[in-house]
Amino acid sequence: MDTAPQHHDPARDLPPGLVWRPLEPTDLRAVYELMAASEREDLGEVLIEEADLVADWQRPSYDLAASSVAVLDGARMVGYAEAAGGDRGDAAVHPAYRGRGIGVWLAHRMQDLARAQGATTIGMPVPEGSPGDRLLATLGYRQRWTSWVLRLPPGATVPERPLPAGYAVRAAREDEHRACWTVLEDAFLEWSERDRQSFEDFTATVLRRPGFEPWQLRVVLDPAGAVAGCALVLLSADTGFVDRLATRADQRHRGLAQALLVDAFAVAREHGAGVAELSTDSRTGALALYEKVGMEVTSTWVNRAIDL
Numbered sequence: 017m018d019t020a021p022q023h024h025d026p027a028r029d030l031p032p033g034l035v036w037r038p039l040e041p042t043d044l045r046a047v048y049e050l051m052a053a054s055e056r057e058d059l060g061e062v063l064i065e066e067a068d069l070v071a072d073w074q075r076p077s078y079d080l081a082a083s084s085v086a087v088l089d090g091a092r093m094v095g096y097a098e099a100a101g102g103d104r105g106d107a108a109v110h111p112a113y114r115g116r117g118i119g120v121w122l123a124h125r126m127q128d129l130a131r132a133q134g135a136t137t138i139g140m141p142v143p144e145g146s147p148g149d150r151l152l153a154t155l156g157y158r159q160r161w162t163s164w165v166l167r168l169p170p171g172a173t174v175p176e177r178p179l180p181a182g183y184a185v186r187a188a189r190e191d192e193h194r195a196c197w198t199v200l201e202d203a204f205l206e207w208s209e210r211d212r213q214s215f216e217d218f219t220a221t222v223l224r225r226p227g228f229e230p231w232q233l234r235v236v237l238d239p240a241g242a243v244a245g246c247a248l249v250l251l252s253a254d255t256g257f258v259d260r261l262a263t264r265a266d267q268r269h270r271g272l273a274q275a276l277l278v279d280a281f282a283v284a285r286e287h288g289a290g291v292a293e294l295s296t297d298s299r300t301g302a303l304a305l306y307e308k309v310g311m312e313v314t315s316t317w318v319n320r321a322i323d324l
Contacts, residue, residue: 029121030087036125039084039096044069046093047086050108057111058146059315063165065252071225075217077101083133085125087118097122099129102210103321105140107148119151131324139321149318157320163297166311170290174281174309177274182239185279187231188246193223195243196233203262207299222248231287234280236263236272247276249284256284258294274309 030036039047048069052062073080078101087095087109095118097107107122130138139160142148153159168174179185188196197218205212222228236245245263249256258280263272281292294311296302297319307313 029117029124031116031118034087034089034094034118036085036087038081039086039098041073041080043086043093043096044073047096047108050093050096050110051106053110054108054148055143058143058148061315063315065250067226067250067252071221072100074224075101075220077214077217083129085122085129087122089113094118095122097126097129099126099133099135099138101133103130103135103137103139104210105130105138107140109148114147119148120155123152123155123157127322127324135324137321137323139319141317141319144316144318149320152320152322155322157322160319160321161298163295163317163319164303164313165293165295165315165317166303166306167314168281168292168311172310174274174278174311176278177271179236179272179275180270183244183270183272183275184237185234185275186237188233188235188243190230192235192243193219193233196235196246199243199246199264200248200260200262202265204260206265225250227251231283234276234283236267236276238267245272245276247280249280251284251287251289254289255291255293256281256287256289258292261294277309 045066048064048066051064055062055064072078083100084098085096086093094113095107095109097105099105105126107119107126109118109122126140127138139157141163142152144162194215197215201212201218222233232249232251234247234249235243238244243264244267246260247258248260250259251257258277261273261276261280263276284292293314294306296306
């Protein structure tokens with residue numbers, strides 16, 4: 017009997033007629049359309065933006081070809097997966113191709129890609145109760161945390177919170193970008209288990225994101241003129257989305273985060289947004305705060321992961 021270890025063969029389990037290959041930069045639009053079709057099926061709306069992929073793929077630390085795989089039916093992309101760095105992954109199967117074993121194949125292939133990067137865990141967000149959520153659960157993926165997308169109802173406003181004396185809010189200047197990166201990374205690393213994002217990757221995903229304008233990076237300055245808090249506002253069609261929001265540890269419990277939130281939604285409205293959104297997850301403990309200021313949950317996601 018052959019007792020040699022059995023390794024996953026990335027071509028073995030694909031349905032007949034389908035082929036796979038690493039992603040290429042020219043696949044970006046096809047990946048976006050695939051993910052959009054999946055979200056439309058599972059959520060009834062599309063949250064992903066093409067700019068999200070551009071920003072992620074242009075990170076200096078990211079090797080697209082070594083970190084991804086596409087499943088093709090002829091020239092049509094019907095599935096994809098990537099190990100995006102650290103323990104983070106993403107994958108999608110076109111709704112018309114679900115139930116054929118492509119998702120299982122992609123899950124195993126994503127694990128292979130993550131192992132090759134030296135990761136010990138790989139996980140990804142999926143809409144709660146979706147086919148992807150159920151599939152990962154059957155494959156032994158545990159739930160790590162829950163995330164929510166929240167929206168401010170039409171006509172509602174976040175209650176204003178006056179800044180303490182000596183504080184000011186405005187757009188970040190170029191010479192404050194590194195301070196913004198530091199404040200955001202310090203805050204997010206208090207509860208997330210990952211390596212610090214480099215300033216170069218921050219620049220790629222924020223400052224060089226398609227459509228970025230200086231007004232979108234907001235800061236609260238303390239009386240000494242140092243960055244005490246930071247928020248990133250993304251604008252997509254008529255939606256202003258607060259993508260990141262954090263305050264320095266020594267500046268908390270002064271209302272700075274709420275003041276930043278009010279400012280972020282206000283400047284988004286000034287630039288054409290009629291809808292205000294953000295997301296948070298169970299690691300931050302901030303859901304109750306956002307609900308308290310009138311925001312409502314529009315979708316719920318779970319992050320499922322497996323040890324490698």
